[in-house]
Amino acid sequence: METKTSHFAHPLFFFFFLWFSLIFTAQEAHSLSPDGQALLSLLSDADPYYKKSSPVLSSWSLSSPTPCSWRGVTCSPQQRVISLSIPNTFLNLSSLPTHLSSLSSLQLLNLSSTNISGAIPSSFASFSQLRLLDLSSNSLSGPIPSELGKLTALEFLFLNSNRLTGSIPQQFANLSSLQVLCLQDNLLNGSIPMQLGSLVSLQELRIGGNPYLTGEIPPQLGLLTNLTTFGAAATGLSGVIPPTFGNLINLQTLALYDTEVFGSIPPELGSCLELRNLYLHMNKLTGPIPSQLGKLQKLTSMLLWGNSLSGSIPPELSNCSSLVILDVSANDLSGEIPGDLGKLDVLEQLHLSDNALSGSIPWQLSNCTSLTALQLDKNQLSGPIPWQVGELKNLQSFFLWGNSVSGTIPPAFGNCTELYALDLSRNKLTGSIPEEIFSLNKLSKLLLLGNSLTGGLPRSVVRCQSLVRLRLGENQLSGQIPKEIGGLQNLVFLDLYMNHFSGSLPSEIANITVLELLDVHNNYITGDIPSQLGALVNLEQLDLSRNSFTGEIPESFGNFSYLNKLILNNNLLTGEIPKSIRNLQKITLLDLSFNSLSGLIPPEIGSLTSLTISLDFSSNRFIGEIPETMSGLRQLQSLDLSHNMLNGRITVLSSLTSLTYLNVSYNNFSGPIPVTPFFRTLTIKSFLENPDLCESLDGYTCSSHLMRRNGLKSAKTLALLGVILTSVVMAVVAVWILVARNHKYVVEKACMSSSSTEEDFSYPWTFIPFQKLNFTIENILNCLREENVIGKGCSGVVYRVEMPNGELIAVKKLWKTKKDEEPIDSFAAEIQILGHIRHRNIVKLLGYCSNKSVKLLLYNYIPNGNLQQLLQNNRNLDWETRYKIAVGSAQGLAFFTDCLLFSYLKMPDSKYEAYLADFGLAKLMNSPNYQQAMSRVAGSYGYIAPGKSFLERF
Known part of the structure; x- marks a missing residue:
């Protein structure tokens, strides 16, 4: 009997223990203050894993009578919660709990970056003492509750980086203590309420990144004399910049780029003497740059590019002594570059490209010794490049392409030891390439395309080991290409086309194993194509056309597994096409025309299914039939086999369903012409001098007299067509x-x-x-x-x-x-x-x-x-x-x-x-x-x- 009693007592004891534990826990939770109960509503739907792993949430103990010891929580002496700040805590809430509104003493609420979605509860208006509300960087949606306008003690409001929609509430005008209003990067629409002009305490107003925000900028914002930052970039705002902005005497940043704003830049901005950053780029601004902007001595960044500004560059800008970046590119500015800009001794970036500036480059710019970027490209500048350019010891990029600059390239560029990009293309430069340039051990890009440079390519080019792009095409350079060029181990692009280079192509180029583009077309290069070029396994484009290369196409070209364009036309090449050509599995264009190649067209050509742009074997000495394997070139758009000695039928070409151009003239083809829709579009020019070719009804047999099966239906149709044709011909x-x-x-x-x-x-x-x-x-x-x-x-x-x-x-x-x-x-x-x-x-x-x-x-x-x-x-x-x-x-x-x-x-x-x-x-x-x-x-x-x-x- 004792044994039975002991067996029964164990589960009964466990039951009573569990019952008392639950009661005790409930009593503990029940003993938590009302503010603590309200905070627990945040945990009810929070992710269970992060409740345990978060150092913030794991400190929220139910055994405490108040939440004052919890991390992220601050209480008043009366044990009331006055601050809740748990940014970057992963709550993963589908909505903000309305129970939080019972925290009647709350002064600070920061739930930024806590992964909260849903709408902002209108009940938050009950936070009558709230001074800071930060719900930024979440996934909140829906409109901003107008009830937030009742938070008259609010000083800082951060709702940015959410998915909020609707308009900016006019009731925000009641927030008389507001200092910072951040609504940027949402989906807000409507216009900026003019009532915001009454927020005289406001220091920051950020509404950018709302693409559906439209309307004009209210002139009333000019009343916000304490404003230091106004950001409305990347919006649909239009109209003019209010001249009243000149009253913003404390303004430090004006970010109004990438909008629909038009009209002129108000000269009144010159009164904003505290301005540091002026960002008005990518708008529709017209008219001149106001000379009054020269009063802004604290200005560090002036970005006006991408507008339609006209007139000249005001010399008064040289008074902006703190200017670090000046970018007025992509406008319609004219006149000369003011030499006074040379007074800007802390200027680091000067971007004047893509305008209509004329005259010479002022030598005074060499006084801007802090310059790292000087971009004058795409203008109408003339005269020589000042030799004083060598004084710019910190210069990293110099773009001058697309002008009419003449004279020689100053050897003083060799003093610009930080230079990594030099582009003088499309000018009227003459003389030789200074060897001093190749002593620049950081130079990555040297572009001198489209000038009238003469002389040879210096052997000292090998000293510039940092070169990635060397583009010297469209000049009058002559002599042999130096074999030393093979020592440029980092070279990716080598353009020497349309010059007067002669002699053989140095095999040492094969040592540049990272080379992706080699273009020497239109020169006077002779000799065999070096078989060593096959080592350039990264090559994507090879153009040796319009030279005087002899010999055969190297078998090693089969190593070009990344090659997409091989252009060898207009040379003196002989022999057969190497069978290794089957390895060019990424080739899209193959041009071997105007050579003396012979033999059969290799069947391996049919395996080049990547051929899409063009295949040109014209004007050679190929014989035999078109290989049946060519039916695999179903993506090919242009095929030229003309002026060879090919024979047999052309039936296989009917499989090339993507063709838009075909020429098989001047061969010995025979048999019927295919009757596919594409072949029906071709004229006789595509088949000239192939006497044994014939038209066909079925594509298999020749027919001497052709009529369409769906012939004319009636005499009326015949008469109508006769009238139409006669009219057109007449x-x-x-x-x-x-x-x-x-x-x-x-x-x-x-x-x-x-x-x-x-x-x-x-x-x-x-x-x-x-x-x-x-x-x-x-x-x-x-x-x-x-x-x-x-x-x-x-x-x-x-x-x-x-x-x-x-x-x-x-x-x-x-x-x-x-x-x-x-x-x-x-x-x-x-x-x-x-x-x-x-x-x-x-x-x-x-x-x-x-x-x-x-x-x-x-x-x-x-x-x-x-x-x-x-x-x-x-x-x-x-x-x-x-x-x-x-x-x-x-x-x-x-x-x-x-x-x-x-x-x-x-x-x-x-x-x-x-x-x-x-x-x-x-x-x-x-x-x-x-x-x-x-x-x-x-x-x-x-x-x-x-x-x-x-x-x-x-």
Whole structure:
């Protein structure tokens, strides 16, 4: 019996122990003060793991009668919680508990970076003694409660870096004690309440990073005379900068960049004598830079770039003796660079690029001995580079490209021992390259492209071991390329193209194992191509074209596993294509044209499935048939096998479904021409001098007389097509008679004058897509090369551009207008029209890009030229296709008014669906300079509209 009792007693004892423990714990929690109970509401939904691991939350013990000993909590002598500050504590709350509002004595609440979401409770308005509220860097959403305007004791309010929406409450005007208001980096909308001008104690007002914040800046903010910081960058604010800002005598930082603000910079800002940072870049500001800004002697940073400011640079800016950064680039400034800027002895960065500044470079700038960056590129500067440049011992980057600077390169550059980037490209420099430059042991980039430099490349180049980019193309350098260049172990880009280099290509270049680009085209280099170049396993582009290389293509070229472009055309190469070419698995362009290569086309070519841009074997001595393996080149867009001795059938080419260009003329091909949709678009020019080639109905057998299966349905259709064709032919003949004598002269003269100004691709770029696009501005710019040009006209040049995903687009680069003309902005007009047009027979504008100099239009790619060319050159167009083109053209024309008729070109695609392009005349409709601008009209794809010269005379 004793045994049974003892077995029963153990669980009964455990039950009573657990019951008493729960009662005791409940009593402990119940004994916690009301403020402590309110704080516990923060823990109820907090992450359990972080409750235990957090040094803050783990200190919140339930055994204490008050929370005053808890970390992050401060109490008054009366044991009331007056401060809760637990920033960077991972609470992971889906909402802020309303129980916190019972902390009636709370003066400070800091829950920043605690991973809280949900809305801000309006019950927080009950914190009548609150002086600081910091809920920044969370995921709070919804509107800011207007009830917060009742917190009249509030001095600091931080709600920045959340997802708050709605407008800024006008009730904030009641926060008469407020000193700091931070609402930046949210999704707020509406305008800035003018009532905020009554917050006379306010020192910081930050509302930037709210892209939906619109409206004008209230002039009433000029009443905030205690304001030290006003930040409203990256918003949709518009209107002018209020002149009342000149009353902000304590203002230290004005950050109003990347907005829609326009108008002039108020001269009144010159009264803000405490100003340190003036950030007004990336706006739409116009007019001159006020000379009054020269009064700001405490100013350290002045960023005005990316506006449309005009006039000259005020010499008074030299009085800003504390200036460290001055950036007025990418504006419309003119005149000379003030020599007085040389007084700025603490200036570290001077950016004046991309303006219309003229005159010479003032030698006084050499007095700015603290300069680390001097950027004068893309202006109209002339005269020599001052020899005093050598005084800039701290200079790290010097950009002068795109000017008209003449004379020689000063050897004094050798004294700029900190220099790592020197770009003097696109000027009129003469003489030789000073050897002193190659003593700069930090120089990483040396760009001297497009000058008239002479002499040889000094052997001392090897001393500059830090060189990563050496770009000397488009000069008149001569002599042999020194073998010492092979010692530049860090060189990635080597551009020596379009010079007068002779002799052999030094095999020592193979020692530069990190080299990615080697371009020596258009020189007088002779001898064999060094087989040692195969050691350049990182090479991505190799261009040896237009020289006098002899011998065979080295077998070692098969080592170029990263090569995407191999260009060897216009040399004297012989022998066969090496079989190792199959290893070039990333090749996109292969050009071996205009050599004396012989033998069969190796079947290994078919394994180069990455070939997408072009394969050119033309003007060689290849024999035999096209290998069947070439059917694998399904992404190839351009194929030229012309002027060889190839034979057999071309049936295999019907598998190349991405082709947009094909030329197999001047060979010995035989058999039927394939009948794929692409082959139906080709003219006789693609097949010339292949007497045994024949047309076919089925692609397998020749047919001497062809008729489409879907022939003309009735005599009415035949009559209609006859009328349409006759009308088109008559119109074309009439136009050509009228323009024959002077058309070519007018076009060439206009194009030459339009393109005479050098263009550049510098940043910043604006890229505006009209639909979702799977490419970037960098993808586009990388393809804007001469080899991709498909047409030129008087309004621009057009490129065929392939995106990384294989998508083809056409990019039209508009010519720059002359500075002394006032033509209508063709770029903006085309955007206004094309950006909103959606019609099946009108070429679609995909988007546009622009920087200060270059304007690009992005179109769908249409492969078949224009209607004029099609009717004149394609004698084999059947009536059904002609009818289809005529109807498509008519449907597109019907979309527009008669006055625009002559400005559009009819362009058939690969299925002979007609598309209308060239909106040249549309951009003139509102222009007072109609006749002047006529000389600039051209096709959107680079073709001159047939009616263009006819219209010029009326």
